[in-house]
Amino acid sequence: MATRTIQREKLPSLVPPPVAGIASLIIPGLGQVLARETRRGLLLFGSLVSITGLMVWRIYDLAHLEPGPLAMLRKAIARRPVFVVPMLIGIVALWLWNAWDAYRQAQPDVKGGAGIFVLVIVLFFTLGWQIGEIDLYKLGSELPDAWRPLSQVLWPWPAAVEREEEILSAGADILVPCDDNPPPPPEEVPGQPYLVATPTCGELSELGENNQIIPGTTLKLVGRGFAPNTETKIWWVDPLGNEFVVRQSGEYVVFQTDDTGSFEIELIMPYRLIPPSAAGPQIHRVEARQVVGTGPARPSEPLRISIARMIETIFLGMMATIFGIFFSIPISFLAAKNLMSGSWLTLAVYYFTRTILNIVRSIEPLIWAIIAVVVVGLGPFAGILALTIHSIAALGKLYSEAIESIDPGPIEAIQATGANRLQTIVYAVIPQMIPPFVSFSIYRWDINVRMSTVIGLVGGGGIGFVLIQYIKLLDYRAAGIAVWFIAITVAILDYVSAEIRQRFV
Amino acid sequence: MLEVKHLTKIYEDGTVALRDVSFTVEDGEFLVVIGLSGSGKSTLLRCINRLIEPTEGQIIWNGIDITAADPAQLREIRRQIGMIFQQFNLVKRSSVLTNVLAGRLGYVNPWASLLHRFPKEDIEMAMQALERVGIADQAHKRADELSGGQQQRVGIARALMQQPKMILADEPVASLDPVLAHSILGYLEQLNQEEGITVICSLHFLDLVQRYATKVIGLRDGRIVYRGTREDIRRMTDEEFKEIYGEEAVRVSVGPREGGA
Numbered sequence: 001m002a003t004r005t006i007q008r009e010k011l012p013s014l015v016p017p018p019v020a021g022i023a024s025l026i027i028p029g030l031g032q033v034l035a036r037e038t039r040r041g042l043l044l045f046g047s048l049v050s051i052t053g054l055m056v057w058r059i060y061d062l063a064h065l066e067p068g069p070l071a072m073l074r075k076a077i078a079r080r081p082v083f084v085v086p087m088l089i090g091i092v093a094l095w096l097w098n099a100w101d102a103y104r105q106a107q108p109d110v111k112g113g114a115g116i117f118v119l120v121i122v123l124f125f126t127l128g129w130q131i132g133e134i135d136l137y138k139l140g141s142e143l144p145d146a147w148r149p150l151s152q153v154l155w156p157w158p159a160a161v162e163r164e165e166e167i168l169s170a171g172a173d174i175l176v177p178c179d180d181n182p183p184p185p186p187e188e189v190p191g192q193p194y195l196v197a198t199p200t201c202g203e204l205s206e207l208g209e210n211n212q213i214i215p216g217t218t219l220k221l222v223g224r225g226f227a228p229n230t231e232t233k234i235w236w237v238d239p240l241g242n243e244f245v246v247r248q249s250g251e252y253v254v255f256q257t258d259d260t261g262s263f264e265i266e267l268i269m270p271y272r273l274i275p276p277s278a279a280g281p282q283i284h285r286v287e288a289r290q291v292v293g294t295g296p297a298r299p300s301e302p303l304r305i306s307i308a309r310m311i312e313t314i315f316l317g318m319m320a321t322i323f324g325i326f327f328s329i330p331i332s333f334l335a336a337k338n339l340m341s342g343s344w345l346t347l348a349v350y351y352f353t354r355t356i357l358n359i360v361r362s363i364e365p366l367i368w369a370i371i372a373v374v375v376v377g378l379g380p381f382a383g384i385l386a387l388t389i390h391s392i393a394a395l396g397k398l399y400s401e402a403i404e405s406i407d408p409g410p411i412e413a414i415q416a417t418g419a420n421r422l423q424t425i426v427y428a429v430i431p432q433m434i435p436p437f438v439s440f441s442i443y444r445w446d447i448n449v450r451m452s453t454v455i456g457l458v459g460g461g462g463i464g465f466v467l468i469q470y471i472k473l474l475d476y477r478a479a480g481i482a483v484w485f486i487a488i489t490v491a492i493l494d495y496v497s498a499e500i501r502q503r504f505v
Numbered sequence: 506m507l508e509v510k511h512l513t514k515i516y517e518d519g520t521v522a523l524r525d526v527s528f529t530v531e532d533g534e535f536l537v538v539i540g541l542s543g544s545g546k547s548t549l550l551r552c553i554n555r556l557i558e559p560t561e562g563q564i565i566w567n568g569i570d571i572t573a574a575d576p577a578q579l580r581e582i583r584r585q586i587g588m589i590f591q592q593f594n595l596v597k598r599s600s601v602l603t604n605v606l607a608g609r610l611g612y613v614n615p616w617a618s619l620l621h622r623f624p625k626e627d628i629e630m631a632m633q634a635l636e637r638v639g640i641a642d643q644a645h646k647r648a649d650e651l652s653g654g655q656q657q658r659v660g661i662a663r664a665l666m667q668q669p670k671m672i673l674a675d676e677p678v679a680s681l682d683p684v685l686a687h688s689i690l691g692y693l694e695q696l697n698q699e700e701g702i703t704v705i706c707s708l709h710f711l712d713l714v715q716r717y718a719t720k721v722i723g724l725r726d727g728r729i730v731y732r733g734t735r736e737d738i739r740r741m742t743d744e745e746f747k748e749i750y751g752e753e754a755v756r757v758s759v760g761p762r763e764g765g766a
Contacts, residue, residue, distance in 0.1 A: 409590060410596045412590070413588065413590060415583070416583055417609075423619065
């Protein structure tokens with residue numbers, strides 16, 4: 001045998017190459033198995049079967065309403081040609097390649113050849129792309145629409161302060177319809193906002209036969225004495241006292257006053273359904289209103305809530321860490337192999353403790369929070385419980401590993417001085433355990449505060465709780481404030497914990 | 506006088522570390538134990554202060570049977586026996602001073618010591634001990650900031666704090682440079698000669714053995730295969746050397762003294 005490699009000897013094929021090729025054509029990988037390349041054959045069989053199976057599932061997913069397999073295939077190709085066609089070609093190619101590969105493997109001096117597995121990986125990747133519904137076009141095309149909420153999250157600070165609000169308004173009476181005696185314009189009082197409409201009577205807009213709007217009288221509105229450069233809205237008050245912001249060709253009538261607090265606009269009198277019983281002259285009223293912030297700026301409600309919840313979050317993490325440390329220290333002794341390898345009983349305790357710790361640790365804090373919420377209800381206590389449970393498991397493992405790695409040398413040395421057991425622990429064991437314990441505990445606090453922001457999403461209290469509410473209310477500025485607080489706190493904590501750990505290790 | 510009688514140690518995994526080892530050490534002697542790694546030197550030293558429990562045999566020191574001592578008596582005995590280790594075995598994160606003061610743990614009030622409170626005299630004594638080994642200026646550093654040679658001197662100072670009648674030194678210079686080896690062994694020799702402290706020390710290099718030992722025992726596979734005086738070891742032949750160290754052994758020299766090949 002003319003092998004040049006230093007790897008294992010190639011066993012002679014059981015069948016001639018053409019037979020191997022045909023075998024693989026019928027059952028993928030069979031030919032390789034017959035050629036004594038069992039692992040390669042199994043791998044190819046598994047790959048082809050799973051790729052084909054996944055493809056069938058995707059086609060069904062795309063076209064499950066079609067009556068037969070062929071119709072489904074046609075529909076799937078029509079819906080996702082870029083995915084389905086290359087995949088089908090790829091599967092056929094892989095099948096043929098697999099047969100040819102079997103033919104080659106059955107020859108005496110041929111080995112390896114990784115090209116076929118590159119194709120396998122490419123096919124899996126293509127499937128993954130489709131199953132994951134990856135859509136880069138969407139990422140680009142939807143971004144502009146998302147920009148407004150995103151920008152509010154990124155820079156939420158205008159919503160961080162608020163002022164006492166006051167409504168500045170002035171109005172003028174309008175007679176509908178006009179008669180000989182239109183109402184006089186209101187009297188102007190110095191220092192007060194003032195609005196005058198010309199004329200002071202007219203016709204409302206009406207609906208015509210074909211539901212088209214017949215415009216009413218155009219009023220000229222002149223306002224004075226308003227707050228300068230401030231958003232101003234025009235309201236209409238009908239005789240029954242109903243108020244609404246006037247729309248003009250679909251848009252609300254909203255404008256800014258000029259530097260002197262004056263404005264001048266034209267307004268078509270709005271459409272208003274008047275019950276027939278109310279026929280006859282009526283007094284309507286047009287008003288210009290501004291919402292003006294007065295008094296000193298003060299922290300807004302989202303800001304106050306975010307700060308309070310952030311503090312709650314930090315303490316939530318802290319309490320969970322302290323409880324975690326408190327319970328995990330004794331547990332960690334039970335989970336330290338060097339301490340527990342004395343007898344089969346202690347060893348059994350060790351394995352039991354380890355198993356429990358591993359199970360508890362492998363369940364995410366989020367799941368624990370959901371369980372805790374069921375038990376103690378919404379609020380920070382649920383979060384503390386969830387994080388405590390997870391911390392006990394995580395710290396228990398880390399501590400026990402720290403105990404396992406303590407150096408027996410100093411213990412021996414201290415014993416040799418005639419020290420008793422307690423002295424040996426205080427002088428040789430504890431000094432070795434403090435640095436890893438402190439380091440792990442601080443690190444855990446760091447993790448717990450970060451986690452507690454997430455725990456809130458499922459009702460575990462803390463800032464995550466209000467964050468998810470703001471997001472659901474589409475109040476992106478408030479959500480942005482919460483996100484900012486989380487980011488700042490996590491960054492500070494990260495830095496502080498790194499500093500402290502560096503000191504102790 | 507230390508009498509070791511028929512000492513045998515079999516570990517739990519069945520390894521026989523010492524087989525029927527008997528010897529005596531007069532007070533004020535500098536006994537060196539030689540032998541290959543794994544020949545039982547460390548086990549022998551640790552059996553003397555019962556850091557390792559002997560399986561069989563007796564160790565009698567000045568009439569007291571160490572092997573029969575109850576825990577309280579054992580602590581009493583241990584505090585009179587200083588011990589020095591190859592890896593120094595300092596508590597690395599504690600200060601040098603704390604490490605040295607730990608040598609007093611067998612003497613002080615145990616409860617006060619748990620709070621790291623030591624009598625003033627002990628602290629003065631610790632400073633003197635550090636002075637004696639020449640590193641008083643390092644007292645407040647962390648032990649792991651010191652070099653290997655300095656750490657071993659801390660180890661000696663810790664042993665000195667016990668006001669020992671005997672010092673067990675387990676390969677005290679095996680982790681150090683040859684030049685430092687002489688400096689460390691020099692301290693031990695000084696203690697041996699000036700204060701009459703018995704020293705039992707395991708060593709690797711024959712040159713050091715020839716320079717410092719007043720009496721030598723050689724261990725091989727847990728058995729004593731060589732006993733000699735200072736004069737005997739100076740005249741040691743290659744046959745005897747190979748008897749202890751095995752056929753493939755070659756003498757290497759260390760330190761300022763010239764050694765044979």
